[in-house]
Amino acid sequence: MNIEQLYTGCLAQGAYYIESDGEVAIIDPLRETAPYLSRAKRDKATIKYIFETHFHADFVSGHLTLSKQTGAPIVYGPNANPTFEAVIAKDGQEFKLGKVTIVALHTPGHTMESTTYLLKDETGKPYAIFSGDTLFLGDVGRPDLAQKGNERTQEDLAGMLYESLRSKIMTLPDDVIVYPAHGAGSACGKNMMKETVDTLGNQKQMNYALRADMRKEEFIKEVTDGLLPPPVYFPLNVQMNREGYEDIDAIISRGTEPLTPQSFEDLANTTGAVVLDVRHQSDFIKGHIPRSIFIGLDGSFAPWVGALVADVTQPILLVAPEGREEEAVTRLSRVGFDKTLGYLKGGIAAWKAAEKEVDSLVSITAEELKSHLIDKIPIVDVRNDNEFEGAHIPDAIHAPLGSLNEHLKELPRETPFYVHCAGGYRSVIAASILKSRGIHNVVDVAGGFKAIKEAAIPVTN
Numbered sequence: 001m002n003i004e005q006l007y008t009g010c011l012a013q014g015a016y017y018i019e020s021d022g023e024v025a026i027i028d029p030l031r032e033t034a035p036y037l038s039r040a041k042r043d044k045a046t047i048k049y050i051f052e053t054h055f056h057a058d059f060v061s062g063h064l065t066l067s068k069q070t071g072a073p074i075v076y077g078p079n080a081n082p083t084f085e086a087v088i089a090k091d092g093q094e095f096k097l098g099k100v101t102i103v104a105l106h107t108p109g110h111t112m113e114s115t116t117y118l119l120k121d122e123t124g125k126p127y128a129i130f131s132g133d134t135l136f137l138g139d140v141g142r143p144d145l146a147q148k149g150n151e152r153t154q155e156d157l158a159g160m161l162y163e164s165l166r167s168k169i170m171t172l173p174d175d176v177i178v179y180p181a182h183g184a185g186s187a188c189g190k191n192m193m194k195e196t197v198d199t200l201g202n203q204k205q206m207n208y209a210l211r212a213d214m215r216k217e218e219f220i221k222e223v224t225d226g227l228l229p230p231p232v233y234f235p236l237n238v239q240m241n242r243e244g245y246e247d248i249d250a251i252i253s254r255g256t257e258p259l260t261p262q263s264f265e266d267l268a269n270t271t272g273a274v275v276l277d278v279r280h281q282s283d284f285i286k287g288h289i290p291r292s293i294f295i296g297l298d299g300s301f302a303p304w305v306g307a308l309v310a311d312v313t314q315p316i317l318l319v320a321p322e323g324r325e326e327e328a329v330t331r332l333s334r335v336g337f338d339k340t341l342g343y344l345k346g347g348i349a350a351w352k353a354a355e356k357e358v359d360s361l362v363s364i365t366a367e368e369l370k371s372h373l374i375d376k377i378p379i380v381d382v383r384n385d386n387e388f389e390g391a392h393i394p395d396a397i398h399a400p401l402g403s404l405n406e407h408l409k410e411l412p413r414e415t416p417f418y419v420h421c422a423g424g425y426r427s428v429i430a431a432s433i434l435k436s437r438g439i440h441n442v443v444d445v446a447g448g449f450k451a452i453k454e455a456a457i458p459v460t461n
Contacts, residue, residue, distance in 0.1 A: 001100055001121065002043070003128065005179060006035055007196055010302050011059050011334060012185035014196055016130055018119065020098025025049040026072075027117060027130045028181050029062040031248050031334050033069060036062075040070075047072045049095055051102070053132025053181060054114040055080070055241045057145050057234035058188055058303070060336045064244055077115025078106045083243045089115065100127075105168045107134040109161020110141030110188075112152075116169060128177040129200070134161070135169055136180045138193035140209045144227055145188075145234060154227075158220040170210060174201025187231055187303065228402075231303070232310040237336045240312075246338055248330070255318070255329030255340030261354035264317060264344045273315035273341055276305070278328050280321075281428040285444065287348055289319060290359040294432035297321070297328060299425040302335045307402050308433065312336035318343040361431050362416075363444040366451035369418060373457070378417040380407075382430045383449065387422060391459045393452065401426045404433060411439060420445035420452065 004017040008030060016027040017039050024040050024047045040047050047070040050063050054077075063074045064084065074086040075095070089095075089104035103118040110133040117130040133141035143157035152160075178200050184192045191208070204210050209223060259267065268275055275292035277284050278301065284294040295304050297320070309316075316339060320328045325343045332340055344351060352358055364372075369379075379393050382401040392398070399407035401421070411417060411434070419434075421427040424447050431442045445452065453459065 001098075001127075003119075003179075004039065005196060006030070007183070008334075009185075010300060010331060012183045012192075013059055014179065014181055014183065016179055018097065018100075018102075019043050019045050020100045022046065023048045023098040025051055025095075025097050025102060026066060027051045028053055028056070028132065029066055031060050031062045031065070032330055033062045033066045033248075036066060037069065046070075048097060049102070050074045051117055051130070052076050052080075052241075053116070053130065053134070054111045055082075055238045056133075056181075057230070057238050058182075058186065058306075059334050060237055060240050060245060062248075063241075065247060068247075075104070077104050077113050079108065080113040081242070105129075107131075107161075107164035107168050109143055109157050109159075109164045110134055111145060111157075114141070114164075118172070126172050126176050128179055129169065129172065130179045130181075131169070132181045133188050134164060135178060135203070135207075136182060136189045136192045137178065137195055137198050137203065138207055139189040139191040140165065140207075140223060141188055142190070142227055142230075143223060145230055145238075154224055155220055158223045159216060161223065162216050162219040165210065169200070170204065172200055174199060174204065176200040178203055185300065185303075187228075187234075190226060231307045231402075233306040233312055233335060236312045237306075240336050245336075248333055251333050251338045251340070252326055252329050255316075255332070255342065256325050257342035258345035259317070259342040260345060261351050261356055264342070264351075265356065267341055268317055271315045271341065273317045273339075274309060275317050275319065276309075277319040277432070278321070278324075279319065279347075281425055283321075283348075284428060284432065285361045285363045287352070287358045287360050288432075289344075289348075289351060290357055291436045292319065292432065293436055294428050296425060296428075297324060297331070301328075302331050304401075304426075304429060305332060305337060306335045308429070309337065313339060315339045315341050317341055319347060320344075322347060359435065361428065361435070361442075361444055363446050364418070365446055366455035366457065369420075369445050369452070370455050370457050372418075377415070378412055380411065380417055380419040380430075381449075382419060382421050382426050387449070389461065391449075391453075391461045393457060394460045399430075401430050404430055408437070408439075412441065413439065414441065416441050416443050418443050418445050421448045423448045423450055
C-alpha cells in the first residue's frame with residue numbers, strides 16, 4: 001500500500017493518491033490531472049476510483065476530467081446531487097482497492113453530503129481517514145457553507161457535525177492517521193495547524209472541537225463563533241463542482257494566447273476584462289498598465305483572486321513573468337476563473353516599446369515612514385483582524401484587504417496616505433485596487449509591518 005499526499009500550498013489543499021496491488025484511488029483531486037496520471041503510470045497501476053469528500057467551495061476539483069481520462073467512477077457520499085453520472089455511496093459502503101478497503105462514512109455538518117473515507121489495511125484494521133473538511137488538524141470545517149436551497153441554519157449543521165465527529169470519527173482507534181483536505185491558510189476553517197498529517201489520538205488531545213467532555217451546545221457555540229464571511233466565489237465553485245465545467249486543456253490553450261500590446265488593449269476595452277498583473281510586487285511598483293490589478297503569483301495568489309475579483313465569469317488578461325503564463329492560467333482555473341483571454345507578449349517592456357501609457361506606485365521604506373510620522377499623515381493597515389489586534393501603529397486606519405471596499409470613505413482623496421501589510425505583498429494589492437478606482441494618493445510602505453518594527457516605529461495593541 002502506498003499513500004501520497006499531494007499538497008498545494010497556495011490553496012492549502014491536500015489531494016491523495018492511494019495505491020494497492022496495481023489499483024489506485026484518488027481523493028479530492030485538483031483540476032490539473034497530470035500528477036495523478038503520471039503516478040499511476042509510474043506504478044504501472046490503474047486508477048479505479050475518484051472519491052470526493054464533498055462539493056468543494058474553495059477550489060474546482062479535477063474529478064470530471066480525471067474520470068473522462070481514466071473511465072474511473074466518481075464517488076460521493078449520501079445526499080450528493082451532482083448533475084453528472086456518479087456513484088452515490090451509502091453510509092458504510094465498502095470499496096475494494098487491491099488488498100485494502102475504503103469505507104464511506106457519512107459525516108454531515110460541513111455540508112450535507114460531507115463524507116469521510118476510512119482506509120482499512122490488508123488485515124481489515126482501520127489505518128487512516130481522509131476527512132475532507134469534516135475534521136482538520138486543530139479545527140473542524142465551518143458549518144456556514146450550506147448550498148442554496150438548504151433550509152438548515154449554520155447551528156443546525158454544527159449540531160450535525162458534532163454528532164458526526166462523535167459517532168463516526170472519535171470512535172476509531174487513536175493510531176488512525178488523519179489526512180485532511182486543508183491546512184493552515186484555508187478559508188474553510190478558523191484555527192488549523194500548520195502540520196498536514198497527524199494521528200487521531202493526538203487530535204483528541206490538541207483539537208478543541210474533539211474535547212471528550214464537550215457538550216453539543218458548547219460545540220455549536222465555539223464552532224460558529226468568529227466566523228468571517230466566506231469568500232464570494234465559494235458558491236460559484238460549488239456550482240461548478242456539482243454541475244460541471246470546461247476542460248482545463250481548452251482553458252490553458254485560450255489563456256496562453258500571446259497578445260500584442262495593441263490587441264491586448266483592444267481586448268481590454270471591448271470585453272471589460274480585468275488586467276491582472278501577476279509579477280512580483282517590486283516589478284509592479286516600478287511600472288504597470290494603468291488601472292491593472294496586482295496579485296502576484298508568489299503569494300496566496302488563487303485565494304486572493306477569488307476573494308477580490310470574486311466573479312468567476314469575469315474575463316481576465318494577464319501580465320505575467322516570462323515563462324509563467326501557463327502557471328498563472330492553471331492556478332486561476334483551480335478556483336474557477338476560466339475566462340483568461342491571453343497574456344501580454346513581451347510584458348511591460350513591449351507595452352512601453354509600443355508607447356502605451358504606464359503608471360507606477362510610490363513606495364517608501366519604513367525608515368522614511370518614520371521620518372514622516374510627525375506630519376500626521378494617515379496610515380492604513382490592511383492586515384487581518386488578528387494581526388492588527390496583536391500590534392499596530394497608533395491611530396492607524398484598519399482596513400483589512402478582504403474588506404477594503406467597505407473602508408473607502410475613510411481614506412483621504414487629496415493628501416497622501418500610507419498603506420502597509422505584514423511583508424509588502426498585500427499592501428501592493430490594496431494600492432493597485434485603490435489606484436484602479438482613481439485613488440492615486442496612496443503610498444506603499446515596503447516590507448510592511450516587519451520593516452516597521454525593525455525601524456523601531458512605536459506600535460501599540
